[in-house]
Each structure stands twice: as structure tokens, then as C-alpha cells.
Amino acid sequence: MGVVDSLKWRYATKRFDSSKKISREDIEYLKEAVSLIPSSNGLQPYKVLIIEDKKLREKLREVSWGQPQITEASHLFVFCNFTEYGPEKVDSFIQLGADINNYPAESSRDYAESLKAQIGGSSASELSHWTAKQAYLALGSLITAASELNIDNCPMEGFLPQKYDEILGLKEKGMTAAVICALGYRSEEDKNRLLKKVRKPIEDLFDTI
Numbered sequence: 665m666g667v668v669d670s671l672k673w674r675y676a677t678k679r680f681d682s683s684k685k686i687s688r689e690d691i692e693y694l695k696e697a698v699s700l701i702p703s704s705n706g707l708q709p710y711k712v713l714i715i716e717d718k719k720l721r722e723k724l725r726e727v728s729w730g731q732p733q734i735t736e737a738s739h740l741f742v743f744c745n746f747t748e749y750g751p752e753k754v755d756s757f758i759q760l761g762a763d764i765n766n767y768p769a770e771s772s773r774d775y776a777e778s779l780k781a782q783i784g785g786s787s788a789s790e791l792s793h794w795t796a797k798q799a800y801l802a803l804g805s806l807i808t809a810a811s812e813l814n815i816d817n818c819p820m821e822g823f824l825p826q827k828y829d830e831i832l833g834l835k836e837k838g839m840t841a842a843v844i845c846a847l848g849y850r851s852e853e854d855k856n857r858l859l860k861k862v863r864k865p866i867e868d869l870f871d872t873i
């Protein structure tokens with residue numbers, strides 16, 4: 665299936681068949697799809713936790729309005745955006761680029777300083793807002809790649825980020841839970857699978873100027 669057909673096939677899955685597991689190989693493909701999505705300046709200011717542990721997911725379900733996807737899905741991806749972005753992170757990003765493309769990190773010093781000034785000049789809320797936006801882009805890539813593999817998915821904001829932060833120890837790591845995505849295979853019991861897609865007409869969504 666091409667991308668459009670895959671996106672027509674997918675829907676926000678409410679009930680997963682918990683007996684079906686995503687293969688290791690497919691998980692590796694999804695990781696690569698998430699990692700290849702671009703981000704502002706290429707900084708990737710987020711981390712993605714892939715949660716398989718059932719006990720942990722039961723705890724998370726309690727702070728996700730009891731939504732069944734959290735425990736029934738094969739895997740739960742938690743996109744955690746950085747709430748702290750110190751100069752050392754810029755330095756290691758610059759070093760990574762220099763190592764991969766084989767040039768001296770020193771040659772990017774002005775760029776590094778401008779990034780540090782830009783990021784350092786943001787308020788905590790501006791920083792978190794900006795890093796969360798980058799994490800949402802990565803979520804889009806996950807949804808698209810999963811759908812391509814006929815892996816059902818449900819992006820979710822229906823959870824308490826502060827509670828996720830506590831349970832997963834994110835605050836200490838300078839991160840917060842931005843958005844999550846349950847992945848697996850639809851259950852026959854999921855009535856949503858029978859619904860038609862609801863989207864605005866294309867002509868309302870776009871204006872060509």
C-alpha cells in the first residue's frame with residue numbers, strides 16, 4: 665500500500681487484540697522511521713520510551729482515564745520532550761555532526777554559540793513548547809510507518825503528563841511526557857473499525873494562493 669492507502673486503512677484504534685505482538689523486526693523499522701524524521705536544527709530534543717512491561721502499563725492506564733489501549737496494545741510509545749536543553753547538549757550535537765561528516769567541530773563554533781544563545785534565551789515554557797512540537801512531528805512519522813506495516817495505532821493525549829513524569833521518572837531527566845501512541849493489532853470487538861473516516865473536504869482544508 666502507498667502512504668495514502670495506508671492512512672485510509674488506519675483509524676484511532678480503541679480496542680487491541682492483546683494476544684498479538686509486534687515483531688522485533690517491525691519495532692526496529694518503526695524506530696528508524698521515528699529517528700529519520702527531521703527536527704528543528706536537527707536537534708531531536710526528545711526521547712521515545714517504548715513500554716512493553718504490563719505492570720507498568722497498568723499503572724499508566726490508571727492515569728490515562730482508564731483507556732484500554734494502554735494495556736491491550738502490543739507496545740506503548742511515550743514521546744518525552746526535553747524541558748532542559750543546556751549548552752552541553754548543543755556541544756554533543758555539534759560533535760555528532762562533525763564525527764559523522766568528518767569535519768572539525770571547531771568549524772561550527774559560531775553556529776553552536778548562536779544555538780546556545782537562542783535556546784538559552786527561551787523561557788522554560790517556550791522551550792518545552794518548542795521541544796514538544798518536534799516530538800509531535802516524530803509521532804506523525806510513527807503513525808505513517810506503522811500504518812504502512814498494517815500495524816494499528818492510536819495517538820493519545822488523554823493522560824496526565826505530570827503523573828507519567830512521576831511514574832517514569834522523567835522530571836529528574838529533564839523531560840516531560842508530550843504525547844503517547846499505542847500500537848498493535850485491532851480487536852474484532854473494536855466498533856470503531858467499522859466507522860468511516862471523518863475529514864473536512866480537501867477544498868476546505870487547503871487554499872492555493
Ligand SMILES: Cc1cc2nc3c(=O)[nH]c(=O)nc-3n(C[C@H](O)[C@H](O)[C@H](O)COP(=O)(O)O)c2cc1C
Binds near residue numbers: 674675677820843861
Ligand atoms: C494528538 C492526538 C491525541 C489523541 N488522543 C486520543 C486519546 O487520548 N484517546 C483516543 O481514543 N483517541 C485519541 N486520539 C485519536 C483521535 O480522536 C482520532 O485520531 C481522530 O478522531 C481522527 O480519527 P482517525 O484517527 O480514526 O482517523 C488522539 C489523536 C491525536 C492526533
